Amino acid sequence: MKSYDPNKIEAKWQKKWLELGIYKNYNKDKKFYVLDMFPYPSGAGLHVGHPRGYIATDIISRYKLLQGFSVLHPIGWDAFGLPAENYAIKNKIHPKIAVEKNIITFKKQLKKFGFTYDWDKEINTTDPEYYKWTQWIFLKMFEKGLAYESNEPVNWCPNCKTVLANEDLEKGLCERCKTQVIQKKMRQWVLKMTNYADRLLYDLNLKELNWENSIIEQQKNWIGKSEGVQFEIKIKNSLEKIEVYTTRIDTVYGMTYAVIAPEHPIIEKIKKGIKNYSEVEKYLIQAQKKTEFERTELQKEKTGIELKGIKAINPFTEKEIPLFVADYVLGFYGTGAIMAVPSHDERDFEFAKKYNLPIKHVILMENPCDSENLVDWKQELIDKKHWWWKHDYCYTKDGMLFNSKLYSHFSSEQARDKITEWLEKKGIGKRKINYKMRDWVFSRQRYWGEPIPIIHCEKCEAVAVPENQLPVKLPEIKHYEPTGTGEGPLATIHDWVNTKCPKCNKPAKRETNTMPQWAGSSWYYLRYIDSKNNKSLIDKKLEKKWMPVDLYIGGAEHATRHLLYARFWHKFLYDISVVSTIEPFKKFMYVGLILAKDGQKMSKRWNNVINPDDVINQFGADSTRLYEMFMGPFMQAISWSVDGIKGTRRFLDRIWKLQKNLIKTEEKSTEILMHKTIKGVTEDIEQFKFNTAISTMMIFINKAEKNGTTIANYESLLKILSPFAPHITEEIWEKLGHKKSIFLSTWPKYNVELIKDDKINLVIQINGKVRDIVIVNADILEKDAKKIAMKSEKIKTYITNKEIKKTIFVPKKLINIVI
């Protein structure tokens, strides 16, 4: 027998599988759609971390295939966007050429793993035939009023020279280049994602949605629903009023001042009444210059300025309170104005301390109604039990109201209801729901993206490009560097920009901004299903057949961006009847990062990148696949180690050698172990516990190597190993005389009767400590177990002359004697 030579057999089977197309049986009764987050073909190529998720989906694909499913397992390229463009600029290659080159590298690398991808379904977001439909979705949104032009201040990255969405920021820095982002008023396209906020939140609770909890929590936090009250505060001697938003209306009697954001429009209206306007103006200019990062830096002291000569009226007490402008109030959230309650809000507290503003307590830490001295409540009890209330102390939790006129004695919860009712009755306030999530800023002033299919006409304003003119192709261009003017580089191509208005036929200009990187990936899972369709986005029958995606695997870092955007688009497509499911991804699993040996992220910068090609050349694809799954729990980040992979290679060597150790009749225990192994591996795959699935098979080979095993068991072993190590198992399968691929066979079943243990190790404990272990029948009764325990020599030494208080018997497990 020749020794195991992975390089030879892997190339052979990769070629054969492609020729035979064994994965492409799409007509079975049961379907399974398994999806990888498609890669971004960067210039660096793949490192060993990328394939971890792909290996898992490949294991699931082959496993489902063996269980008789039609499996859709596609791959494609998410190739628009800043990294590709920056790489191209740096290396002075056109992004299109760079992307094409990178895709070739990526493909070559991926193919070495022997994945089940159906390459006929390959897609590329930069292909006009693909982005035609990305543009089409945008136009549908435009048609429904969900895509609109806005002039609000937006995040501008001075380095990338483009606007960014909220989701593209990392602590106020540009997620790509870590430059501080500034706020800039610019015309831009925005998608009304907030219209879907409630559904995006609510549907996360669907039973059918089987997502990792931490991802669901992250999305919920990002959407950030808060239920509160919005009410108006009058300005003294003026018809103007400001609307404030609060979730703690129960603390309203503690309001000692009010604050508006620097960008609040009322400042302009009451300008004349502000006595210190020149100083206020200075502050406004200063605040505007601050980056969002500085503004939200928590450690930074709060700043603000009082609008002298202006007084606000607390509608509850009718008392005058000062009004401040301060940039700790955010213009974009709620109403851009707040009631300030320093006694029960930490930010207001900090501000009040700095500017010496009164602090009035209205919430008690605990409910004195619970105490017996209900009658004596009021001052005495407060003084005694709640010494803090006169002092500088900020209590932010719910409690019981006092100092709140007729609402005193109420709990925070009751008070919120009652006070809101009062506001509603008076017509000066109402319940209001706010979200942290903002609308999606959708235009980029860059070249390498889908052109936004809009034509600007002086008379007709923004007009949709007619559907039959899609795609609006991205024109060839000499200089694709960003301009920094707010227009995209496309603005320089006059032939392209100047066109006619589709409505009135007069001269008009094309939109020169492009779509963000996340556009193409927001619906790509649909295109795989019907990748060649040029009449519609997707055929209805095919959509019904394959959707939803049964399993989606990718990085956890996409929890609040890609996954949110894709769900948003999917719900829109549902509303316009393009898709039939309300959620796109039934199950989502995230894959843990593979770190370099030093515990850092793999990056060219640290010079610690491991290229999978090298690993495969040395150990083979099967060993590499096996090791990436064996190294630790799937969702956990883990460091790469060369030593570990030696172990999985040895394991495959032993699988190979077992061919010559096949026997006619084997010990019963080997057969039983085989069935236990099948059970273990099946259950572990279902639960994504690939590491223990592999160790289960290792346990079997340890025994089979010693005692020998039958060909029937060996074939079962090959089958359950085949999703993990497809090449070696296929090769041995062929050597054993099979004419058809192992992946056209069926997943082995285990015999439930056989794996029932009739003998067990009964643990005998004294006071919970293991003192002896005896082999007994599995169905042993308590009284018999006790007898056996008492007979044990080891136990005797412990119980002689001791009183036995009680014994605890756990069937099939142990007996514990308490003395």
Added chain:
RNA sequence: GGUCCAGUGGCGGAAUUGGUAUACGCGCAACACUUAAAAUGUUGUGUCCAAAAGGCAUGUGGGUUCAACUCCCACCUGGACCACCA
């Protein structure tokens, strides 16, 4: 600062409706094979003790229990996400 998750041998890790802690792999040591090495195989490998018997060990300190890696409380350390969202 908030939320969530984690902490087990020399290393990666296994075990949770509470019931034999350290499976499996790596590494290490001894032996076999070899002129030798690599590869392979066999045996051993938590810690204390020369060994046995036994004691002690799942970040730290408490608690619940016949029994705690698993549940509860407090703390320490590390990671992820969010971060003035009223």
